Amino acid sequence: MTLVANHPERNIIRVQLKQNVVLKELRGSEMEALEPYLTVENHQKGDLLLRQGVHDMEQYFVLDGILKRVVTNQDAKEMILRFPAERDIETSYAAWRLGTPTPYSIVCVTKARVARMPLQQWVAFLESHSQVKAAFEYEVMNLMSSIMGHAITLHLLDAPGRVHRFMRKYPELFERLPKKELAAYLNLSPETLSRLKNQGKI
Template sequence: MEKESLKKAVFSVYPLADSDWHAFASCWNPVSFKRKEVLTSAGDIEHYVYFVLEGVQRAFYLGDDHKEATLVFSYTGSFSGVVDSFLLQRPSRYYLETLTTSHMLRLSYADFSRLMDTYPAIERWVRLVTAHSLAGVLERQIELTTFSAEEKFRILLTRSPHVLQLIPQKYLASYLGIDPTTFSKLLKSVKL
């Protein structure tokens, strides 16, 4: 059952032949983590990519002033991990932590590399996922640098209204690059 949600996510990007899918699916292993557990620390090399079956995680940057900047959230039905560190096998600049108890599937870098070398369709799937992710990062960069606090707030709640029930407001404010007080005011005043 847990790999059915993985299959749905994979096939929504690029359907794989049965033999490719079985090889891919066999490399994902179930793991569970407690709330507020750090999976990857800055300076560590990411050895896994995850698929979230249940729970919420966030990747964040910790500045020299100890101010956190939330970069991305992952939750049920999405992929997770410090992807640049994973793909390049270089030390991460970010942290990945669970915000809630989390049940996930994970794929090791060794299996990932072997699959990419052996199955052209899986390599194509990875390229497409990477392209979609890059497009999302660029869109988010535009939002962060050119939109007002209210516009960013509206976009977040239009795109992902469920996050208000899943993620503490201080992390959502950090993700939007706004002050928590401003976030709280927007929550009370903005109607969608």
């Protein structure tokens, strides 16, 4: 865990932060004000960033790699809700606002580098930067809408349809994701996904 200013690759990290879907709204002086709260971490595939059911929450900015938001039921059955990658965010903002435990875990799908900060400090920063707050809250709503759309897709589309929808919406992730993870997200077996690909249906 290293502060941005102390990181040996701080110049690259600052460029990556400036490309983030929310932080790109920040002026230089605002980024400088935020930077002391951000720590940079490298993670391995399978590392757990946030555990479902906790109240201690953080804000994440993805610099490299792919994460997954995943919910687990009492029988340990998992459902993947989304795959944030570079320039994206992960957050438990809605749960924090409602005063409830986070309803999902955040796990590394690949090796990943993230910048993170306590959610309470991020919210305090937003309160004094209305333009960034508006962009962030829009992105949170966009993510929730996307997850709802995915849930509906699982019920309404057949297997090829689900795969085609993913390829249309997230073409940059299709080849990068481990096929086991992609199959789980689409509620398919890895064998079915492989068969569709081999038959030329995707």
